[in-house]
Amino acid sequence: MQQKIFSGVQPTGNIHLGNYLGALRNWVKLQDEYDTIYCIVDLHAMTVEYDPDELERNRVDTAKVLLALGVDPDRSLLYTQSQVPGHAELAWILGTMMPMGVLNRMTQFKEKTAGGTASNLGLYSYPVLMAADILLHHANLVPVGDDQRQHIEVTRDLAERFNNKFGDTFPIPEGYIPETSARVMSFTDPTTKMSKSDPQVKSRISVLDDPDVIRKRIRSAVTDSDPEVRYDVAEKPGIANLLEIMSACSGDSIDVLVDEYGSGGYGAFKDAVADAVIAEVEPVKNRYKALNNGDVRNVLRSSGIRANESALGYMDEARRATGLKGY
Ligand code: AQP
Numbered sequence: 001m002q003q004k005i006f007s008g009v010q011p012t013g014n015i016h017l018g019n020y021l022g023a024l025r026n027w028v029k030l031q032d033e034y035d036t037i038y039c040i041v042d043l044h045a046m047t048v049e050y051d052p053d054e055l056e057r058n059r060v061d062t063a064k065v066l067l068a069l070g071v072d073p074d075r076s077l078l079y080t081q082s083q084v085p086g087h088a089e090l091a092w093i094l095g096t097m098m099p100m101g102v103l104n105r106m107t108q109f110k111e112k113t114a115g116g117t118a119s120n121l122g123l124y125s126y127p128v129l130m131a132a133d134i135l136l137h138h139a140n141l142v143p144v145g146d147d148q149r150q151h152i153e154v155t156r157d158l159a160e161r162f163n164n165k166f167g168d169t170f171p172i173p174e175g176y177i178p179e180t181s182a183r184v185m186s187f188t189d190p191t192t193k194m195s196k197s198d199p200q201v202k203s204r205i206s207v208l209d210d211p212d213v214i215r216k217r218i219r220s221a222v223t224d225s226d227p228e229v230r231y232d233v234a235e236k237p238g239i240a241n242l243l244e245i246m247s248a249c250s251g252d253s254i255d256v257l258v259d260e261y262g263s264g265g266y267g268a269f270k271d272a273v274a275d276a277v278i279a280e281v282e283p284v285k286n287r288y289k290a291l292n293n294g295d296v297r298n299v300l301r302s303s304g305i306r307a308n309e310s311a312l313g314y315m316d317e318a319r320r321a322t323g324l325k326g327y
Helices: 017-030 052-069 086-095 100-104 107-114 126-136 146-166 211-219 237-250 254-261 266-290 293-321
Strands: 004-009 035-040 076-080 141-143 174-176
Touching: 004 017, 004 126, 017 035, 017 052, 017 141, 017 237, 017 266, 035 052, 035 293, 052 076, 052 266, 052 293, 076 293, 086 126, 086 146, 086 293, 107 126, 107 146, 126 146, 126 293, 141 146, 146 174, 146 293, 211 266, 237 254, 237 266, 254 266
Parallel strands: 004 035, 004 141, 035 076, 141 174
Antiparallel strands: none
16 A cells, blocks of 8 residues: 655744745655645644634645645645544544653653743643644654654654554554754754744745845854854854755755855855755745635645545544444
8 A cells, every 4th residue: 555644734824944844845745656645733723822813814824835835736635634523533542542751751842831832731732633643644654854753753652552552553653854954943043943933033934935035034144253164063053054954955965065165255155045045935936826715725625525534434443443433
């Protein structure tokens, strides 16, 4: 049987370069070889303070960006998590098998609450819902950025616990993480990851930004005072980040880039990085502008129905295995 891919993105704002290079670019690529299922994880987006109207707008807008990036609804399922009740139901079942000690070690919850996000049960149990998202469809591979490694481990662990207790049900999924740009860093603090929720807008680039905004953000990216362009994450995190971004966008290896830009100064290097990023994302904006919200909603509606039908069969199996057979 063809291997299955599942991944999700939160409808919490503009898709940035980190989301794109870390995960979404692979979503598009993997459609050629695999059975692909992509989900706009709106239930996850409810775990932080939000406005319902904005969430509704963001769900459609995120789908629109994904279609503009090249997610093809004829080859992939593209739907919102809340359309398929199996996500929440399986999360409950898996939650009963999740040791509190493991959840207490999750770094994302600790980082978010340390950064001022109000804690709630949904935010705390986020990794269980994410495991349910992946396991619901019996996915084998999960294209994500480096920040999701811990969540993939939890998913594997929960699948093993379930299989050991109730019989072989779920495949044990693997993360599919790119070699370069798996963790794109902030332009204002290159020791933290680029993030949609960073209050500093200058810390990131949206895939829909105009070329002059992209160039400005990259020119003002925090680097260091030594003028040599070389790859050293500890000593030169800002330059290392730009080298990774350029390598991912241009296809040139970091060694080749260091040879070419090593002694030419930061100004020329940053301009070259901006050129490479603009060339990579410019077509996305044009495709985005050509899409209309009605068509996007139609894609979500029909994909959601198909995703739900497929999930029902798998949920039936999970229910029977756990003693919840229907009458
Ligand atoms: N900086 C990043 N570098 C590489 N990959 C990244 N991803 C996120 N940030 C980076 C990957 O993008 C996918 C979708 O992420 P998400 O929307 O589910 O949320 P997130 O990981 O929490 O991303 P953000 O942008 O940082 O959102 P907020 O600020 O809301 O928390 C995932 O595969 C992720 O690995």
